Amino acid sequence: MAKILIVEDDKKLREELKIFLGKHGYEVIALEKFDNTIEDILASKSNLVLLDINLPYMDGEYICKEIRKVSNVPIIIVTSRDNELDELLSINNGADQYITKPYNIQILLAKIERLLQRSNASQVNQDKIDCGEFVLNVSKSLIEKDNSSIELTKNELKILHFLVLNKGKIVSRNEIMDYLWDSESFVDDNTLTVNIKRLRTKLEEVGLKDLIETKRGLGYILK
Amino acid sequence: MRFKDYLKDKMIYISLLLFAVITIEILLIPYDIQIFIKIYVAVAIIVGFLIGFLVEYYSKKNYYETIKSRIKELQEEYLIMEVLPKADFTEANILEEIIRDIGKSMLENVNKYKYLQEDYKDFIELWIHEIKIPIATSKMIVENNKNEITASIDEELDKIDNYTEQALFYARSNTVEKDYIVRKIQLKEIVNASILKNKAQLIQNKISIDIKDLEEIVYTDSKWCIFIINQIIQNSIKYSKRENRQIEIFSEEKKENIILHLKDNGIGIKENELTRVFEKGFTGENGRITGKKSTGIGLYLCKKLCDKLCIGLELNSKKDEGTEVKLIFPNNSFINMK
Incomplete structure (x- = not known):
């Protein structure tokens, strides 16, 4: 499991981030003290660091620079300073990504995944997800069952992927839309309905009937 | 300065001079001198003074006129004290001293306000960075406790975030030069970022x-641009109609510029109000509709920032049909060639 270290001095935000990233399958640790930050970060042996800029004792940018001298661990700078200059400075100091508060949480997640993939430490985002009755091939955009397979469009893949991630739970239409929008497919209500319908037909074609169940007024559930 | 006016100022001298000449002539009456000499004395005195007046008139006229023309040429008129012409009469030195003193005191005064404004701007920036942390935390809490109620709170949080953003950019709007970096950006990048900022509201309102x-590439500061587009989308959300809400976004490349269109099918703006939408504090008829809460700041700020970023901003609208905003980016072939 990929280990993420949170360096954030706001206690509440730290805790919520821990819960959130924990839910998404990461091992999360957070620094509670900031008097020896650089050593602590290096000692944590984490796969990725979420680093705040405004920290007590030491500036995040300085920390970033010092860490880069000895380690290649991916660093995402998380800050409330919102201008291009700070972003440029951070990247120059060796940060891999820069994200401003309040961040779009899905984007944060996507950036984490991408960075971890690059450093080969991620086990969260697999190319093939075994869903019991079928296998979802994310990299090739295919549903695979036994020897047959069927191709999915970009949106269909995303919807199914989201349902698979939340298997056994009801997901509302708004949540699905939220997820699609975060990956820059700005679908509306009607398009979503059409996509779900097509997805069901495709699932039926490989012999998976009624896999996606509609819960009236609540949303959908993947069984 | 006209010679007539100059002579008017010299009225006392002239009367005294005439009085002196007349007195001399009266005193000369009892003496048996040739009439020619008597007249010559009077004329000589008058002509002598007249020449004196003329010399003085031209030197002063020259001096003041030079000052006037230099002021006209100067962009910053108060800088005149740095380029005052040399004069050969004492009054000019006094004037120079006065101008210098006034200028100095004005500069001090201006600096005082400059400092106060800087100070206030710094405070606002700091405050906004502080307020963003609780906003971020709240959004995180919402994310960890997803349900209908938190979704609604999330929408409100986005509004708070937008208002704070507006305050931040308002504070920065007078010193755009200070924090702005031109980068090569694809229009898609800034448009998508702006849409994502309003995701919760757009989905909730079924727009x-x-x-x-x-696909076009523009050269600009992405943070400022995202803010501008964000304001326009905010307006489209605020002034949308009841049904079939839609925002159309497309681009168009022309020889000299790249135009980004943002077109909604909202309630539109009355024709006689169109010219005033960029005015600060102007809310118009739409602003008075209950529940809309117009501030009259959004478009004003957009216009101001666009002007500073050299982006054209046009707004067309028809009542009950919708509003179209055009952002016109210069197509800088000079930069493209490099």
């Missing part, structure tokens, strides 16, 4: 987004 093209 569909129709995006076409946006």
Whole structure:
């Protein structure tokens, strides 16, 4: 499991981030003290660091620079300073990504995944997800069952992927839309309905009937 | 300065001079001198003084006129004290001293306000960075406790975030030069970022987004641009109609510029109000509709920032049909060639 270290001095935000990233399958640790930050970060042996800029004792940018001298661990700078200059400075100091508060949480997640993939430490985002009755091939955009397979469009893949991630739970239409929008497919209500319908037909074609169940007024559930 | 006016100022001298000449002539009456000499004395005195007046008139006229023309040439008129002409009469030195003193005191005064404004701007920036942390935390809490109620709170949080953003950019709007970096950006990048910022509100209000093209590259500061587009989308959300809400976003490349269109099918703006939408504090008829809460700041700020970023901003609208905003980016072939 990929280990993420949170360096954030706001206690509440730290805790919520821990819960959130924990839910998404990461091992999360957070620094509670900031008097020896650089050593602590290096000692944590984490796969990725979420680093705040405004920290007590030491500036995040300085920390970033010092860490880069000895380690290649991916660093995402998380800050409330919102201008291009700070972003440029951070990247120059060796940060891999820069994200401003309040961040779009899905984007944060996507950036984490991408960075971890690059450093080969991620086990969260697999190319093939075994869903019991079928296998979802994310990299090739295919549903695979036994020897047959069927191709999915970009949106269909995303919807199914989201349902698979939340298997056994009801997901509302708004949540699905939220997820699609975060990956820059700005679908509306009607398009979503059409996509779900097509997805069901495709699932039926490989012999998976009624896999996606509609819960009236609540949303959908993947069984 | 006209010679007539100058002579008017010299009225006392002239009367005294005439009085002196007349007195001399009266005193000369009892003496048996040739009439020619008597007249010559009077004329000589008058002509002598007249020449004196003329010399003085031209030197003063020259001096003041030089000052006037230099002021006209100067962009910053108060800088005149740095380029005062040399004069050969004492009054000019006094004037020079006065101008210098006034200028100095004005500069001190201006600096005082400059400092106060800087100070206030710094405070606002700091405050906004502080307020963003609780906003971020709240959004995180919402994310960890997803349900209908938190979704609604999330929408409100986005509004708070937008208002704070507005305050931040308002504070920065007078010193755009200070924090702005021109970068090569694809239109898609800034449009998508702006849409994502308003995701919760757009989804909740069932507004569909129709995006076409946006492959064009522009050279600008992305943070400022995202803010501007964000304001326009905010307006489209605020002034949308009841049904079939839609925002169309597309781009168009012309020889000299790249135009980004943002078109909604909202309630539109009355024709006689169109010219005033960029005025600060102007809310118009739409602003008075209950529940809309117009501030009259959004478009004003957009216009101001666009002017500073050299982006054209046009707004067309028809009542009950919708509003179209055009952002016109210069197509800088000079930069493209490099």
